[in-house]
Amino acid sequence: MSTLYKSTRSDSKTFTASEAILKGLADDGGLFVPTSIPALDVSIEELSKMDYKEVAYNVMKNFLSDFTEEELKDCINKAYDSKFDTEEIAPLVEVEGAYYLELFHGSTIAFKDMALSILPHLLTTSAKKNNINNEIVILTATSGDTGKAAMAGFADVPGTRIIVFYPAGGVSSIQEKQMVTQKGDNTYVVSINGNFDEAQSGVKAIFGDKELAKEMADKGFQFSSANSINIGRLVPQIAYYVYAYAKLFAEGKVAKDEKINVVVPTGNFGNILAAFYAKNMGLPIDKLICASNDNKVLYDFFETGVYDKNREFMLTISPSMDILISSNLERLIYRIAGNSYEKNAALMEDLKTKGKYEITPEMKAELKDFYGNYASEAELSKTIKDTYESCGYIMDTHTAVAATVYDKYKKATGDNKTTVIASTASPFKFTRSVMNAIDPKYDEKGDFELVDELSRIGNVAVPNAIEEIRNADVRHNNNCDVDGMKDIVKKFLGI
Template identity: 65%
Template sequence: MEISYQSTRGGEAGVTASQAILKGLAADGGLFMPSFIPKLDKSMKEFSLMTYQETAYEVMKLFLTDYTEAELKSCIAKAYDSKFDTEEIAPLSKANGAYYLELYHGSTIAFKDMALSILPHLMTTSAKKNKVNNKIVILAATSGDTGKAAMAGFADVEGTEIIVFYPKDGVSPVQELQMVTQKGDNTHVAAIHGNFDDAQTGVKKIFGDKAFAELLEEKGYQLSSANSINIGRLVPQIVYYVYAYAKLLSSEEIKDGEEINVTVPTGNFGNILAAYFAKLMGTPIKNLICASNENKVLFDFFQTGTYDRNRDFILTTSPSMDILISSNLERLIYLSTGCDGSANADLMNSLGENGNYSVNGEMKEKMNGFIGGFASEAENKAVIKKLFEDTGYLIDTHTGVASAVYNKYKEETKDDTKTIIASTASPYKFSRSVLEAMEGNQETEDEFQIIDHLSNVSGVLVPQAVEEIRTAVVRHTTVCDADQMKEAVLNFLD
């Protein structure tokens, strides 16, 4: 059945999947949502016999209905290939009673690879389908992982330019090195003075500037997004939750139909929203445990029904979650209004003008199944250390937040439902913080001495993606203020 897409703010409807992927953001500032959430048309038993690539096709075909079978299978084959260092693409590791879904085996060692490996192929296919002659300019804000994964995906892809903005002091040294050494004649990076929310707000303002869009059009460019606001980022993420459930079934860890919980370290809300879509499609998921770090705006929202970004922004050792405006939450809010674009727009306007909004009891009821939790810096460090000492399993600081939140949830509720924890990055992406969790503060300033020390202590090999940046040349040096982002875009394109 054909699915169309409409804006969460009511201003645009009847858009095809390929058009929604090309546009990235709706003209009214809303996010594209499918006209309905399709049901899986294969049983979990059938999925349990499938490869990751086969699962991806069966899930994504339900949302991307204007792509032909050949087009979609070609995109999937190009995305999920030898750039992943494990055949399963997203393997499960059992440690201390939970199942860690390892989403970091792609070329940039973070979960963003799962969607950003396929987005360039979906987008270039969309451009051909829609007879687009302009060069597509991918504009992204990153809290560390999206930027590198997007640049790696789009590097030297014909007909595209990619521009990434990141907070100068808000990413890990490895994340920054990965971005500033990125090759590709069409890749551009700028550090901004400010935090991730400043970068994200700046990008959204550029998307909403009609005069700027017309100026770019005159120059032969059109904007699109690689952030998780793009539906082409969200749909591929649904796949690994369906795949993970099927793998638990095939390994006889669960019975067919048995419900599981899913715990996700959450910043921009896209990853956990994908798990929710998997649940709505028929994957037997009971609770979605939304794990926050000390920037616990989502925890407070699920506790109180009020979303309030008017608070101090805290820099933590899980920087990809240092976010106070969780863009993808808008899609959940839209669903909770009964897909009322006008009601949702009012709430988003309140967020923009006052920094907060509140949902009513009926809307809150529709979000039943989401459980908020948060972990302090001390709790995060403690769980990384204890998990490694008890089991030999090494996790990064974002997975640490999820693990700590899950442990607290289990202790408080006595819920023994089998649980998947989304492991969103390699420990080597945040090596200093991981090593300090295990051994205390490190004297050396050299990031690669830290990396080698961590490898010696843990016995876990340093990934190729980290080895590659040891001697890589810094190619990107632009730094600007948040109010200079538009000028930076023009400078890059000129």
């Protein structure tokens, strides 16, 4: 059965997967969602005998049903290859009774690689399927990881260009160097004088600019997105939760149909939404544990049913989660509103005009699968230090948010089910914060001295993603105010 997509804000028409991937964002500003979530049609026993590529195919074929088997397998084979530093692609590591799903073994050492390695191939295949001859311009905002992973995926891909905006001073020094040294004649990186939410809102405004769209079309361009608002980003993320469960089953860690919990450090809500979709496909997941940092807008939402971005924006040592507008939450709101685009659109209008909205008690009752909590800077730093000292495992600051919240969840509920924690970035990506958590004495060292010291004390090799930027030249030195983002885009495209 084919899976079709429609906007969360209107009921005007349905789209195939390839059409939704090409558009990125719906014309009405909504996000594309499947009209129904397809069921897993392969047993866990069968999945447990498969490698990552085979599992990914058996998950993604249900969502990307207008792709032929040959097309989808070609995209998967091109994505999950030697640019990952482990054959498993997403290894599970047992640490102090929990299973860390290491999603950072790709070319930019963050979980975004899991989806952004395949998105360029899904997008170019979608263009061919729909007879699109325009050059596709990927426009994206990043809180640190998406930008580099997207550029790595799209660099020098024929028929594409990519423009990335990131908040000046709002990413780690390693993240910034990864972006500004990016090679590829079709890549363009710009820091903005603002925070991530302002960058993301600016990108959405450019997407919705009809006059600019016409200018683009006249010059042979069209926009698409690499953010997790693109369904082509979200679908590949579902696969790794299925893979994790299949691995646990294969290793005898869970029995058939035994439920597990999943913990996800969450900013934009895409990664945990993928776990929610996996659960709704039939994967035996019980609780979805949403872990926030000091920008705890999601924790407050799960506690109160009120989503309120009217608060101080905190710059933290887990910067990829420094977000107050969790865009992918809209897909969940649409779902708990009974797939009502009218109700969802009204709430999103409240968010736009008032900076907040409140869901009904009936909608809040639909969130029973979720548990939310947050970790302070001091708490997550303590988790990093304590875990290293007890077993030698070094985690990054975002994974530490998840580990801290998981500990709070266990203490609050007594629930000791088998648990998978999404480990979303390599500690090498946030070396200074990680090493300072282990011992403040490290703050005196330079960034790459810290890289070498982390390698030594953790007994792990420095990832290639770090080695390649150690002496790399800065290629992008662009900056603009938020209200200048559109002009920057036009300048890069020559329109």
